Amino acid sequence: MNSSDIPSRIIKPFGLNGLKNAIPVDSSTTTDNNGVATFDKGFPPVTMQPLSAGGIPPSGKDMNGVIYSVTLQQQWQNAGAGYTFSQDFSDAVGGYPKGSVVANSTLNGQWISLNEANTTPQSH
Known part of the structure; x- marks a missing residue:
């Protein structure tokens, strides 16, 4: 890959003004049975079955x-x-990887993770 291969920047999120659902993080029996997509499972199996077999089309x-x-x-990244740093995010993913960089809480500097699975911000 070359620096000249940069893709176009996204200036507007897909479906910004369209009809959309807020996608739940975790699935449940209710989301699975109703064909609701989640970040946990994506689209449930019922959305991949033929309608004639009781399938539900993806929304x-x-x-x-x-x-x-x-x-x-x-x-956001294109900009x-x-x-x-987010303690909740860190806890959810098992800590930041070594070399990751996040803005500090006052947005006037950065923290870099010096360790794998780091759950503590460090100033640099």
Whole structure:
């Protein structure tokens, strides 16, 4: 890959003004049985079965919700923005990897992770 291969920047998240669902993080019996997409499982198996066999078509609003979530974050990154340290995020993913860089809480500096699975911010 070359620096000249840079893709176009996303200037508007997909489906910004369209109908979309907020995509739940975790699945449940209710989401699975109703064909609701989640970040945990994606689209449940019932959305991949023929209608004649009791399948439920995937929701266009779920598809818009998923693509919106992804492109909203991509647009944020295209703008050169990052994230501040988050203890909740760190706990959820098992800590930041070595070499990751996050903005400090006052947005006037950065913290770099010097260790794998790091759960403590460090100033540099």
